Amino acid sequence: MRYEKCVPCSRTIGWVGLVVNIVLTAMKAFVGLVSGSQAMVVDTMYSAKDVVTSMLVIIGMSVSDKPLDEQHPYGHGKIEFVLSLIISVVFLLVTGYLLVHAIQILVDPERHRTPHIIALWAAVVAVAVNIFMYAYAKCVAAEVNSPMVRTLAKHSHSDATASAVVAGGIIGAHYLGMPWLDTAIAVFETLDLLYLGGGVFWDAYKGLMDRSIDTPLRGKIIALARSVEGVVEVKQLRSRHVGQEMLVEMVIGVDDALSVEEAHLICEAVKTEISRKLAHIGALHVSAEGCAKAAPASARRNAGSDDLVSELDG
Template identity: 30%
Template sequence: MSDTAVKVIQKVTWIGSLANIALAFIKITVGTMTGSQALIADGVHSFSDLVTDTAILIGSRYWTAPADKEHPYGHGRFETLTNIFIGVLLALVGIGIGWESLTSISEQAHSKPGMLAFAAAIVSIVVKELLYRWTAIKAKAINSRALYANAWHHRSDALSSLPVAIAVIANYFVPELHYLDQIAALIVTAMILKAAAEILWPAVLEITEAKADADIESKIQAYAAEDSDIKEVHAIRSRRTGSTILLDFHLLVDPVMSVDKAHTIAENFKSHLLYELDEVVDIIIHIEPFNCKERVLNPCCDDCDSDINTLS
């Protein structure tokens, strides 16, 4: 990752942190003043964003580091660990808010939230949605999954403020519906847990070495078909490390071709793939002769000891 990308991550995260501090303080203070449990819960959610911001600021110093002797494949998994931390923290915050709401849902409200609580929720929705859109654009520009996960943390905060605003305004005009505040907090919980799952699942797939991209094999085959010197590509394997993808596959060429020419074909194809596939940063190609023994996609005979001169 370039120095420019690192600076983008640092700048976006610091601005988001300052916004989170302000919003958390406003929502918790106003929630306490007006007696809105949902707004307080939403403020705690905003405060949890500060922890994830810190994880991004610290983690980015590691996952952006180049490959070294101890980490020959790079440091991308540090970004994966950061995503896991963000997802787990979100889940814990959601569970805590949900438990507090469930245990107090039958309690009578001592006061009804006023329009100040409604205004605080609206401000949160607007600010956090703007932060989400801006952070997501920056994350896409530099291809950072962790920054995009943090963008969704902003979006979950914006969405969580929506039921809070609805509950506050409904409770203001219809005090008998005091339980709407707790129900809104439960809706906030569901949204937080959903966001946590959407962040955690890709990280789990990466840690368990799942295929990086469902479409990557078909893309490679399509590019290979455009090169007449490439007879076949098979045994394609891909894995993700942070925001990048590592590839390896077998490439078959004319068996009478010189090693030097076969190497050149492989290197040119590798360069082409690195240019076309944005997330791919390294490719290992195993060159094989295009004969009956090595062919996989279109086997030419049942007896693999056949003379290679019978090849079409």
């Protein structure tokens, strides 16, 4: 972060992105319907997806940050999964409808119509706006090192690509005498959107099913725990996502000659180590069990942890 201005910049970019994408969604939908461009209507879904994603992030920040209460002792994090699931289902249905519609038109040559030239104009404008947003978000992401803003930049980039493809299709339909090209691109883009939407759905589903966090990350946690002085082994590791956060429970093995007090101190040390080194740890529960043979911690430290992941995963 080299400039003072970067701080307000990083705070406003989320809202700027939301507003820009709402405007783009409206513009693409409007122009798509007026001009009769299938691809432009489908392209709307890209911007709509960004709008929804931004909103989910905002909701995620306000609702899932609500403090624990008696009814929700584990917090409100799962609201994000519930919303994502609902929205991704709606998204998939709409995209699926568009796909069916586009295919129906594609197979019926009589319905091939060259879209009005306004669609080309709108697509070019959308590309320009998205490139602008990409440059902006890229700068913010680099200066404040925010993964969320980096995602925004990535979305702007892919949106620009999608709109450029639409523009190409309309050029083809208009100037190369291929009126079917617009519809073909609509089919192609709906497939891409179905893939993207499927990813969102799968993530939400995994979150709701308390699926464990990714294997590499689990390996990292185990390695971190083992690096702590006094930890003999990681006996059990259970993890799940709640919203943006991870909840982790682990059982470590310590020398059974140690007192309860000493074991507790080791557990605390593990907690400190992990939450210091890893982001998004919502809750970390570490308990200790005695284990018969206490090998020197330094000897175990060098052992690869990857092979342990599978046997320890709970």
